[in-house]
Amino acid sequence: MQELATEETKELTTEELLQNYDSIVEKIITEQVSLPYETITKDVSTGTGTKQDKVVQNGEDGIKEITYKAKYRNDEEIEKIEISSKVIKEPVNKIVEVRTKQVTTRAQTGRTAGANPASTATTSLAKKVEGITPKVKTLNASAYTASTCGKAPGSAGYGRTASGAMASPWYTVAAGSGYKLGTVIYIPYFANKPNGGWFVVQDRGGAISNNKIDVYMGTYNECISFGRRNLECYIYEF
Template sequence: MKRLLNLKGILHNKDFKYAISLFVIIGFICFSFYELSKAEVTVVQNDEETTVHTHAKTVGDVFDELAIDVGEHDKLSHEQSELVDSGMKIEHTIAKQVVVNVDGEQQSYYTIADTVEAFLAEQNIDLSKNDHIKQSMDTNIEENLEIYIEKAFQITINDGGEEKQVWSTGGTVKKLLASEDIQIGELDRVEPKQSASISEGTAVNITRVEKVTDVVEEEVDYKVVKRSDDSIEKGKEEVVSEGETGVVEKQYEVVLENGEEVSRELMKENVKKESQERIVAIGTKVSEPASTPASTTTASADTNSNATQSETVSRGTEEETSKTLYMKATAYNWDCATCDGRGLTSTGYNLKANPNGVVAVDPSIIPLGTKVWVEGYGYAIARDTGGNIKGNKIDLHMSSKQKAASYGSRTVKVKIID
């Protein structure tokens, strides 16, 4: 009870009250002085400002006080060991990780750059004008951004014999040709094929192929036909008919590769002018030696007697009594392109059943039904006609198309038997 009364007495003691007040004032002053002694520091991080009052001695202490980790690749406007001054503004730029993929090979970087363009400059990554980058240069840098770069390389293109060097970043041959605006024709050849992938060192060869039609006229030489003539003395020759060259028009399909002819195929031909044979008469006449007048009558009588006898004998042989012609002979077969396919002649004769010994004639020269002998063919009967058989022409029927093609056309001796 006495202690309680003493404590109340102390509290009511003026000196004690004064001491307490003084202590509070001093504490306030000290606190104010402590606070006022703090430095005002502004920290800028990713465009966000934070202002703090601190007794930190260094920049590093400020970040420790704020529990901010400064990465190895981050950028600070001040060194961490620098002493803090009131009013100091510290800028902290946080580095971001970026992955660069160059032709499939990856490499990681840390950067404080804002855009792809700034990053490439920061890391000294050179790009040629032919290289290809997937992102645009003004793309903002974000954490773990992957930048794809395709490095260009040179390709040799041989286009129809003309070479040029072009730049490419890969892909297919077709893509390369499209990028160079090179058109490929239907017949052109490309090596390697258009679906093939290209790489550094690839050579693309284009063979330009075209088909053209070439029409040429060729001369057909005439044949020389020699005929015996008993009205010309033996050892002498006379030109009965001058030969004349013919003209045939030939149409070829020509294949050109890079402008050079590589093949030529005859498609069709047309005879524009027939060749005319050169006919030469060979003399066979033998002059008789002169006889004496005394024996003239007898010799003449003997001669006439012998001639009569010879003539009588010769009348019995077909060859001596027949008419001989020189004619242009052409072989044919009933199964030809212009034939009717039935195998019947104009007279109704069946060539399928009887393929041998039949000739087609101009009835004004050799009447139908006439028996003839043809040099190199033998005996035959005129049983057919033809639109192209005019004058001294004759067609010889062969048992097959192969034989007809093999025979072709030639001048032959024709004897009319009956």
């Protein structure tokens, strides 16, 4: 009779069973994350020109606290579920104002002067217009004197201007109808002349348009020597 071999079944202890399985651990963890601020732009410009930005409020990130339930197997995270969150600190938005820097340019209508020459001059004309902001134009200037006006010496109108006043060298200018009689004009080119380069529109001329002036000088030779030039003029209108 053949004898059958039997194999004994070995019972494992609880400790041995646990060693054969990976352990899973649950943890409650809390993390803080940054809440980025936003940048808000406000256009407060009123014209055209070169853009300039001004920061009126700096931005600052906020803080958010998030609580998770996490599971780990052999110290390796295998699951993470958010269970709650709260804002610890609200973000502060950055506010930027966009302005337009007004750019003055030379044009037919003129530009506003950056500095008023009348504020530093000492002549009576300068003092008269000290509180007025001048316009600056480049005008084509020529010269005239009594002998070039086509009037004979001794005649009723000889040397008399359209304003009724007698023409005065380095004081009187003739200008187009766009400039009122009595308008004060400062011409830096003539700053070393009598009256310091300050003139008054007292006369008219048939060939004088609004972009030209005729400066009254003392002699014919001065007029010829001057010729015709483009000059910067500060115009004070009442």
